[in-house]
Amino acid sequence: MFSSRVSVRLRAAVAVGAVTALAAAGCSSSTSSKSSAKGNAPINIGLITALTGSNQALGPDHLNGFQLYLDTHNDMLGGHKVSLKVGDEANGGAAAVPVAKKMIEQDHVLAIAGIVATPTIQAVVPIATAAGVPVVNTGGRPTVKDVSHLWTMSFMSTDPGASMGPYMAQNVPGSVYAFGPDYQGGYDQLRGFTDAYTKAGGKLANDGGKATFTPFPNTTDFTPFLSKVKASGAKAIYCFYTGQNAIDFVKDWSQSDAKDIPLYAAGFITEGGALKAEGQAANGIITTMNYSPDISSAANRQFVSAWSQKYNGEAPPATAMYSWDAASVLDQAIAKAGPNPTPDAVNSAIKAMGQIDSPRGTWQLSADTHVPVQKWYLRKVEMDGTALANVKIGDLATIGS
């Protein structure tokens, strides 16, 4: 398992090295390929992700999902051979500006995919929009003024909570204690939950009836926060945590006074590496997610089997699926953009796209926010064969506007 991670990193490093080498060789090759305007000329696609820095645990999945689509489609999108230009957004934000500028000005990319951190979106989208290049975003989605060239494959931060709120109001026999990390993404996630939950008649068990926000990123011990849950009389917990926070929260919950109070959460708490690190402590957690690897459809079976073949039989994380969808959306849009596709034509084609057949089920982009209108699934952590997995146990609402 470790060796596969190493090879992922190596692959990423090699990809970055290759991009650097191309850049060093000068832009002559890219301009000449652009001028040779024949039938199915090769095209350049940019992919920005976190290969170093604080999000480096998340970055490779964004690259690998996209690369897997190319691997299984002869390295072609819309009938054109693709040269993928990979760039590193590092810690996000301003660091990604020169990366995006190089992609647009030197590589003349048709579109930019990926992007993990929300500050990177805020830095890159205005530049891409000014140049008319569509951004097909697979990571977090902040509020952006001009979304004319921004297309999000993941979800709006308030969506997971909004899908779980009404379900818990109906099915939990009593009040719910809500937790989240103390930063903007945490506020959005929890607001999505508390708004939908209280609207459906639910009542929070927290002090003062408001969700509790734990200091981020410095909280390593959640025991003192959890000690209040049992005394509050809550019948369930809802939380949003990712990464190290998710692992610590789950471990502390499973060994606290609150261990018999069911834990509900946004799906990231048990995605990929987090579930492995949590181990048996995560058994029984109920989550909401817009994807589950055991969805029964032809599109999902194709994706899951390709992923597990390449990565030692592992189940694909949702992030890799967003990236796979980014490639799939570009594939269809470029095909519609004619024999000599331009960024503008690709952007218009994405705008005109209807239902998208995806491993997560069919979904479509909201005409207003450019975020998926999609179904959310109820999942439970259970033993699936020899390992713990997120098993789909039901459908939640379709969310998006």
Add this chain to the structure above:
Amino acid sequence: MGAINTHFVPALDGVAYGLLLFVAAAGLTLLFGIGGVLNIAHGTLFALGGYLAASVSDGSWSSAFLGLAVATVGGTLCGGLLAAGTLPLADRGHLPQALLTFGLSLVGADVLTTVYGTDEHPVVIPKSVNGTVQIFGHVYPTYRLMFIVVASVLALVGTYVLGRTRAGALLRAAADDREMVGAMGYAPWRVHAALCGAAGALAGLAGGLGAPIIGPGPDTADKVLMLSMVVIVLGRPGSVLGAFGAAIAVGEIETLGVSISSNWAPYLLFGLMAVALVVRTFRGSSAVGAGAAAGAHA
């Protein structure tokens, strides 16, 4: 009684967390306070210990002890490396050393993520301590209870070695007067190497012991370095008793303080640290006094 009942688990947990901080900071305070080496790579040594312990752990007691041994040896070896690097800088003050160890910590962090990847690593601890126990009607993790005992023993042994043995006396003497120790027939570089090795061993051991609580991952090194710095600044560098008091105070602030006033949770630690430093500046009080002042506010 109701209030005591609500805050019992956080108060107990504060002791466990404080002892974890003490064990984590012990190597740093030894090296900085006595050896005069400001080791920014301390957190990286802790993380290394955690990764090493995690990689051999399989849930058996023998693997748990092997993990601690491997973590300690790994920490000692890296401490030796540190000794070789910092020795030429011994007379140049803290800044060049900090720069060197900062560089080493960056290299070390990259080596660790290259070898172990960017995921958090689970440490599989023996089943008999992996569960929970009932204390006065509350559920508490068995491992943390055991950790309180082990860390207390470690603190006692450390205090004894430093204060009552010949080796400890030699280290303290080297801090006061290197040349005199040299004149007594102990080469300063050997004392320096022993100190770095011991500090590395402590950091590695702490990483191995603490891994089930602060799991080894890409953020571990920075987190441990920051908390250790807080502990040694509050407890005064080199003072074992001061570090102990400060660690317990910080532990209680982060647990009992949070449980009493969770709205203030983000500001408690650094707010009270600021108060303690200001009070100390005006009063010029002892380290133990500063620790007690912080504890009283919690």
